[in-house]
Amino acid sequence: MSVQTAPTQRRVNGPSALYARNARSVMLRGWRATASTNWLVMVSGFFEPIFYLLSMGIGLGALVGDVEGPGGTEIPYAAFIAPALLAVAAMNGAVYDSTWNVFFKIKFSKIYEGMLSTSLGPFDIALGEISLALIRGALYAFGFMVVMQVLGLNLSWWALLAFPAVLLIASGFASFGMAVTSYMKTFQHMDWINFILMPMFLFSATFFPLSVYPQSVQYVIQVLPLWHGVELVRGLTTGAVELGMLWHVLYFAVMSLVGIVFTTRRLRALFLD
Numbered sequence: 001m002s003v004q005t006a007p008t009q010r011r012v013n014g015p016s017a018l019y020a021r022n023a024r025s026v027m028l029r030g031w032r033a034t035a036s037t038n039w040l041v042m043v044s045g046f047f048e049p050i051f052y053l054l055s056m057g058i059g060l061g062a063l064v065g066d067v068e069g070p071g072g073t074e075i076p077y078a079a080f081i082a083p084a085l086l087a088v089a090a091m092n093g094a095v096y097d098s099t100w101n102v103f104f105k106i107k108f109s110k111i112y113e114g115m116l117s118t119s120l121g122p123f124d125i126a127l128g129e130i131s132l133a134l135i136r137g138a139l140y141a142f143g144f145m146v147v148m149q150v151l152g153l154n155l156s157w158w159a160l161l162a163f164p165a166v167l168l169i170a171s172g173f174a175s176f177g178m179a180v181t182s183y184m185k186t187f188q189h190m191d192w193i194n195f196i197l198m199p200m201f202l203f204s205a206t207f208f209p210l211s212v213y214p215q216s217v218q219y220v221i222q223v224l225p226l227w228h229g230v231e232l233v234r235g236l237t238t239g240a241v242e243l244g245m246l247w248h249v250l251y252f253a254v255m256s257l258v259g260i261v262f263t264t265r266r267l268r269a270l271f272l273d
Contacts (some may be wrong), residue, residue, distance in 0.1 A: 007200060012192035017272070018264065021122040026115065026128025043093060045139050050147055053261025056207060057081050058151075059227065065236040070231075070240030071270075075155065081238040082153040083162065084206040087229035088146045090166040092154070093137035099193050101138075101180045102129055106182065113271055121242070126260055130174045137170030138163075156239025165249075172252035176225075182266035200219040200226045209221035223253060239272070 057078030069075035105111045112125055145163060148154050154162075177193070184190055204226040205215075210218055221227050232248040234239055 016120040018268070019028045019127075020119045020121050022029055022081045022129035023131065026120065027131045027135075029034065030129065030132040030172070034132075034136075041249055045096060045233065046089075046143050047261035048142055049089040050138075052088075053078065053082055053085050053151075054145075054233040057085075057153075069088075069238050070235050071238075071242075073238070073240070075238060076153075079153045079155055079238065080153070080234070081207055082148050082151075083234040084204070084230040085239070086141055086144050086162065086166060087226060087233045088170055088201055088206065089140040090137040090231065091173045091226060094133045094170040095193070095197065097132060097136045097175045098174040098177035100190065101133075102178050102181045103184055103190055107185075112267065114162075116267075116271050117121040119132055122272065123260075123264045126175075126178065127262040130171070130260060130263070131172035132266055133177070134167065134170050135191065137174065141170070144228035152196055154237050156237065158235075158239050158241050159237045162233050165232050166229075166255070168252045169225075169232070170231075172225060172255035172259070175256045175263065177259070179259045179262040179266065182263060182270065200224050204230050206230060223250065228252065 007129075057080075061077035061081075064077040065081050066074040067077050069080055115125055116122070125234075141163065144153075145159075180193070181190075203221055204224050205221065206226075210221060210227075213221065228248040228251045232245055235245050
């Protein structure tokens with residue numbers, strides 16, 4: 001006579017239930033899926049900031065001429081908006097991969113449930129997905145930096161540090177984007193992300209100096225994460241480096257930490273508790 005045994009349940013308590021030190025497998029799985037099915041969408045996102053640079057920076061810039069840059073120096077308008085678009089490129093790559101991609105996996109493909117039935121924990125998934133979004137943001141930013149160099153828009157050797165800076169920016173947006181997405185329930189909720197991103201893109205001193213806005217509006221803009229990214233990258237590419245820029249670095253470091261902690265807790269609440 002056969003004896004039936006109850007199915008074993010995965011232990012969900014303790015640090016080992018949160019992190020199996022295998023986030024790389026989550027990242028590689030996502031990368032292979034993107035390379036095989038979504039590569040065209042990924043490539044198309046690379047050209048958006050370049051089109052803005054060519055139309056606004058080169059086209060409109062011929063009419064605008066030089067503008068006041070960081071530190072009060074006069075720089076070409078294209079050199080003013082190019083670092084801002086570099087920060088936008090990092091943001092877009094990170095956000096798109098950590099929002100719509102994650103939303104589909106949570107609500108439809110149920111991939112995370114399958115992952116958590118193995119030894120993988122919520123922190124593995126959070127770290128792997130955020131790393132995947134970080135790679136996409138880094139690819140967009142690297143390609144855009146090459147375009148900036150070809151057009152002569154990197155005005156200082158400090159621009160070499162702009163790439164690590166955009167990695168930090170992408171990390172902040174990726175981790176926070178995934179945390180927010182974990183609370184979304186419908187496609188209509190996902191539209192809120194674009195509703196927030198577009199005004200932030202237009203008003204974070206991307207195309208105009210912060211000083212053109214009323215003082216009350218300036219306070220609001222200075223809270224936005226993209227403004228911190230724009231100021232950080234613009235200071236590096238123009239050579240206007242000062243100690244106060246560390247505040248922008250700290251902003252994104254905290255943003256990344258908060259995002260990954262909330263994402264891990266949310267995934268555990270959704271699939272394990």
